[in-house]
Amino acid sequence: MIELGKYNTLTVLRDTRVGLFLGSNTEAEVLLPTKYVPQDFEIGDTLEVFCYLDHEERPVATTLQPAVTRDxxxxxxxxxxxxxxxxxxxxxxxxxxxxxxxxxxxxxxxxxxxxxxxxxxxxxxxxxxxxxxRFLDNTSISVTAGQQVSLLVFKETPLGYGVVVENRHTGLLFRDQVHQKIRPGDTLTGYVKAIRPDQKLDIVLEPIGFRKLEPAAQRIYEALEAAGGKLALHDKSDPREIQDALKMSKKVFKKGIGILYRERKIEIQPDGICLPGQKISD
CATH class of the missing domain: 2.40.50.140 (Nucleic acid-binding proteins)
Structure with missing residues (x-):
């Protein structure tokens, strides 16, 4: 059976001047027009194609990838x-x-x-x-609190943003939980904060239990990751060196590495800071 609106794995049956005729084990056939025919093929090969109706309402196959598929x-x-x-x-x-x-x-x-x-x-x-x-169902929830989920933002509301959760449920991303610019149509990764008694889903963008770092600490940590986990900066470094590398004062830098150290996200060594398990001198 050839399914319209979906990808089908079909067998090359014959080559004609208008393209390849592909078929399934139910003897159904569909045309793959010449412009989509691969350079190298043999009769009996299998091809993955998307099937839909052309301008004359005839089933047709294509190797183009649509932005959305059926269901x-x-x-x-x-x-x-x-x-x-x-x-x-x-x-x-x-x-x-x-x-x-x-x-x-x-x-x-x-x-x-x-x-x-x-x-x-x-x-x-x-x-x-x-x-x-009509196509979103929260009567039988298939996700759990804390679970990472795929999101598609579909509308903005006074409270925040309506999101499609896992291509199945509807959820709400509260405005005060959003710290980035988003708009309808954006695809995001989120987390289920809570499942309410009425089966509504509260969604957040950060893992449950994750405490966002203070901005200076976050910037230092990101710089560490970008540098391969090591930075030759410490509390005895020249303030100008810190300013050039991180665009912050030495006072702010010392506060930031203090936070990271308490969170056990870095190690402080005599010649710099690094991610746990690394050494500056390596």
Whole structure:
């Protein structure tokens, strides 16, 4: 069976002037147009291709990789709006249609929206929907508190940001927990802070239990990592040397390495500082 909207591993059946005909073990066939045919192939080889309907509503295969696949969420840009709806750029020759009925807010050309791609049972066509609540399910939570999860930001709210969690659930990233610029369409890694009694998910961007370092300590630690784990700077170093290397005063530097030492993130040696287990002289 050839599945529209998904990647299929198919066998090369025959070579024609219009391209390769590929098939599955159910005897279904689909055309891979000439422009997508690999340079080297033999009859009987298997190819991984994405299958969808072309402009004439015929199943066709491509080696292009769409920005979203069937039964998944993705952020897409609106290329055109006409009487049928909004046509989104998903990286294929034929754009993905989001009908007006699937737009909670009317889309405009140039905008980016998070949509869900699905196979419409009535038309058997792949379409997109921005009515995400229909496809997000929090009745049976598959994640646990503290778990690292994939996030897709889909809207901004007065409280923060609505996020798709693990391509399945909806969660909320509270504004006061965000210390970076984010916007709808961004993909992030986050953590489940809490699962509420009503099955709502509270999400944060830092691992649970992680205490953010004071800015100077964080800068020193990042400089250490960038330098391979060793810095020939210490509390006897010339202030100008510290300023040139880290853009901070010696007083701030000493405070920062004190924090890192207490957190057991560094070792202080006579000739500098280093990550645990390393030596400046190595």
């Amino acid at each position: 998944n969420f993705g952020a897409l840009k609106v290329l055109e709006v006409n009487e049928y709806g909004a046509f989104m750029d998903w990286g294929l020759e034929k754009n993905l249609l989001v009908p007006y009925r699937e737009q909670p807010v009317q889309m405009k050309a140039g905008e980016v929206h998070v949509v869900y791609c699905y196979l419409d049972p009535k038309s058997s066509r792949l379409v997109g929907s921005a009515r995400l609540d």
